[in-house]
Amino acid sequence: MIKRTLQNSLVITFCCLLAFSAHSQESRNQQGTVERIKVHGKGLEGNLSGDSPDRNVSIYLPPSYKKDRKRRYPVVYLLHGFTDSDAKLYGFEPHWMNLPDVLNKAFTGDNVKEMIVVTPNAFTRFQGSMYSNSVTIGNWENFVAKELVAYIDSHYRTIPKATSRGLAGHSMGGYGAMRIGQKYPEIFSALYLLSPCCLAPDKNMPQDSAFIARLEAVQTPADLGKADFFTKILFASAAAWSPNPSKSPFFIDLPIENGKVQPFVMAKWTANRPLATIDQHIFNIRKLNAIAFDAGSEDKGIAASIQELDKILDNYGIKYFYEEYEGDHINRVAERIETKMVNFFSENLSFNQSRE
Numbered sequence: 001m002i003k004r005t006l007q008n009s010l011v012i013t014f015c016c017l018l019a020f021s022a023h024s025q026e027s028r029n030q031q032g033t034v035e036r037i038k039v040h041g042k043g044l045e046g047n048l049s050g051d052s053p054d055r056n057v058s059i060y061l062p063p064s065y066k067k068d069r070k071r072r073y074p075v076v077y078l079l080h081g082f083t084d085s086d087a088k089l090y091g092f093e094p095h096w097m098n099l100p101d102v103l104n105k106a107f108t109g110d111n112v113k114e115m116i117v118v119t120p121n122a123f124t125r126f127q128g129s130m131y132s133n134s135v136t137i138g139n140w141e142n143f144v145a146k147e148l149v150a151y152i153d154s155h156y157r158t159i160p161k162a163t164s165r166g167l168a169g170h171s172m173g174g175y176g177a178m179r180i181g182q183k184y185p186e187i188f189s190a191l192y193l194l195s196p197c198c199l200a201p202d203k204n205m206p207q208d209s210a211f212i213a214r215l216e217a218v219q220t221p222a223d224l225g226k227a228d229f230f231t232k233i234l235f236a237s238a239a240a241w242s243p244n245p246s247k248s249p250f251f252i253d254l255p256i257e258n259g260k261v262q263p264f265v266m267a268k269w270t271a272n273r274p275l276a277t278i279d280q281h282i283f284n285i286r287k288l289n290a291i292a293f294d295a296g297s298e299d300k301g302i303a304a305s306i307q308e309l310d311k312i313l314d315n316y317g318i319k320y321f322y323e324e325y326e327g328d329h330i331n332r333v334a335e336r337i338e339t340k341m342v343n344f345f346s347e348n349l350s351f352n353q354s355r356e
Helices: 002-029 099-106 140-155 172-181 209-216 221-226 229-241 263-270 274-287 300-315 333-348
Strands: 033-040 054-061 075-079 116-120 165-170 190-194 290-296 321-325
Touching (some): 033 140, 075 140, 075 172, 165 333, 209 229, 221 229, 290 300
Parallel strands (some): 075 165
């Protein structure tokens, strides 16, 4: 009797191990695939920076995409940050995050629905487009909201309607998601802003002699490549928000010239800051199905700006998800995508297979 019981226990244990091994193998096999393609931007043609209008675009197709050939999927357009690229996010180049690995983990979670994720390469001569329309860099806002969406819908098994499209981004990409999302509720229905930069107007522009010297030292593209981060982002912002087609070699107006702040240029920049124009877009924001934003508490300037966004949306009675967590600008972003962003879109996008 004892022997038989021991045998039965061993059999049960062996079967459990086999089942666990099979489950582990199945989990390992739940891998999405990545495609990197070129998409031509008509509105990017002829930009004064000389950047190609044929843009790399990385696309994450979820694990079931190539198995279930009749199934259609919602799409999340995830915009990368300043100095980043789609190649860095998707593992083609070394980076602080490998997005496909993050998404593979996310889609093994319970009750998490699969979706396509798309990231265009917005790395430009200025190391970032700010996802804005400008003769200097091209019409990036239109490229993302219209041309890229149309291309993806015509080449992949998407659910081509606003209720099945989300827009998200980190840092500069978070700014882009807010900028574009508040203008095009007929294209995107849900927004998630990860540590979004540049939402609030600049309160003070540095005017110390050291800063002005660094700014004036940039006379050529080679100089810009060697400049500090703040100087680079100043030039990128000018290319997006204060273009000047007659001022080569950069075709921009900087907010400081001859050591003095230029009020008219600063006014143009303020007009491109979402928190400065949010009241004029509030009717569009009301049309969105869902909006979420977060930032690390150590990312003080950005944390302060989303606190202001929190107050504005609350004042208008708009529902949203907002969280300030312990972290800096990048150290927990991968975790937030895996545990928060994917769940947010899984809950707030439509997975109805109807294309109507």
